[in-house]
Amino acid sequence: MSEDPKSSASYRDIPGTFVFDAQHSRKGYHLNMFMMSLIKPENREAFKADEEGYLDGFKLSPEQRRAILERDYNGMLEVGGNVYYTLKLAATDGTPYEAAYANMAGMERQDFRSMMIAGGRPADGNMHLTDWEKGTD
């Protein structure tokens, strides 16, 4: 992911999180406005009928196009997407939000649901990048 190397915002240290700041918003403007177009039923139909053709109407980078076409929800966030916008694609697909969350968590849907029923992902051990670097790899 290509974060601005000059950015020293301390919230960049929050793991697994894309803060929708100015940098992110500028990068994702066209992707998010594509998502916004899906609040109209006629646009949802047009997109479903011809995804590639519909996306030609928006100034998307190749990576943004790929992430959308492959329903790579984390990928969309990396290239500037905001989750409130990207969930409109899930709605258009008839994909339950829970499936989209599980996709981003890298888990099976049932496992994600079980994690939530057990109280969710704990804050302890998930608040700093160093927590993740220690534990996961």
Added chain:
Amino acid sequence: MSHVPLVGLAVDKGMTEEDYFKPLFDGFEFSKKWIEEEKPDAIILVYNDHASAFSLEMIPTFALGCAEEFEIADEGFGPRPVPTVKGCPELAWHIAQSTILDEFDMTIVNKMAVDHGFTVPLSLMFGQPEEWPCPIIPLSVNVIQFPPPTGNRCYQLGKAIRRAVDSFPEDMKVVIFGTGGMSHQLQGPRTGLVNSEFDQFFLDNFGPSPENLIAIEHEKYLREAGSEGIELVMWLIMRGALDAKVVEKHRHYHVPVSNTAFGHLILENEGE
């Protein structure tokens, strides 16, 4: 109170008695009775638009709905089957004028579809009526584009709204809803984060000592309450609009609803 879209689906599809949802809806039995007895003349509903009325084309920090009527938004799967919202233009315009002269630069909105952030709290409090029982004024707060307004700014705006309501010539009973939160993260690999300790601290301090909450910095919300947990700043608008001393009539906290921690409080002014 929280405003998870899944709750709207549960109401609309008649799933409120299912094991998964029952603890949530049971927690509202008191609150439904309470508001039925209070019979407010108007409700001010503080919520955030989720890319429905506003997109990245325009991002108002505080937007007050002053129209006669607000349509229900289509969020990608068609509008929820709930009544259209009747506004309260006289009071809303008064609040807009009063807060602007009080140095809060309110955006005045005459056309704004309202989404689950707005309709879910109404469904929880009123069930499935033919019409909502009173006029409702939407106050939309930007919590999507970073940075949202600070907790302190929200709290001070609440006080300005209170001054506006107090100076309205007509004697009306007004209830204010602060919605959003509690701890949750919708996005990215860390989705599903819940921090009950943070939420309990927030609930414990909200009534008696909001001064402990208004200084919480954005980064702390993002890190500890999840990236969407920052919606909690909206509760502070409600808190600011109440008296310094309040009575907690009801408290309810439940995990999970979808991938969030759900909480709600009913507070009344102590004086009277």
